[in-house]
Amino acid sequence: MADQHSTLRAQRRAETQRTIQAHAVRLFTERGYDATTMTDVAEAAGVSPMTVYRHFPTKEDLVLADHHGRLVAERILASPAAQPLVRRIGTALVDSATTLTGRGDGDDPSANKRFLLARLRLMISTPALRARHLDNHYALQQAIVDALGDEAGDPDAAFQAQAAAGACLAAMHTALVRWAEDDGRTELPDLIAKALAAAFGNDVVGTDLGA
Incomplete structure (x- = not known):
């Protein structure tokens, strides 16, 4: 059971990362990399800025990870x-x-x-x-x-x-x-x-x- 919960957490984490990164790349493409903030990405992904930073410590990571x-x-x-x-x-x-x-x-x-x-x-x-x-x-x-x-x-x-x-x-x-x-x-x-x-x-x- 513990392994199942661990697997589910990992899946949810991976899905959150994919969602955030997809919105980040879309915004960077539409608005420009320098003109888009981490807060913009958080709003587009429907998460808090803290969540974005937890998964992607730097702005560059949003593209390169x-x-x-x-x-x-x-x-x-x-x-x-x-x-x-x-x-x-x-x-x-x-x-x-x-x-x-x-x-x-x-x-x-x-x-x-x-x-x-x-x-x-x-x-x-x-x-x-x-x-x-x-x-x-x-x-x-x-x-x-x-x-x-x-x-x-x-x-x-x-x-x-x-x-x-x-x-x-x-x-x-x-x-x-x-x-x-x-x-x-x-x-x-x-x-x-x-x-x-x-x-x-x-x-x-x-x-x-x-x-």
Whole structure:
């Protein structure tokens, strides 16, 4: 029973976070990031400013907070350790993008795609968010290295993992920018796969990713 209550609390918390963030991204897009306050977001979401701050300590978090790092790490942990680093990381990035763009409010994946596109445009166009986005990039890189696991005790292996993760994330960033410019007309996982294939070749990344 205690586990059930804990699960329900976690679900309610996640739903509140999604609601607040959705209203925040909408207001930032409609009014401008600098012109929108945390109080504006709270009013639009129907919660108190204290609730907004409890879930999102800073204004930047309203845009940048996501579960991408966890999704990528889960997929790396599930991948065969014998695979090349770039293959493990690249597959995880493509798979997590498939999950993120396919998950929407209710049964409407397009709603989530519009939300992700709006977030991405805000990250690209807002100076304050670009700076914090770089921090998120480093955090994701470290999450990837941590998920690879065995590399942590070997400085040379850790360096190789960091280099592979950084290179894969650079390719993904190129795909994200193109996805925003293309207004989401091309599927994001396909763009990430093509960017990885362009950087590393189909033989390294795998024909199933680069196709």
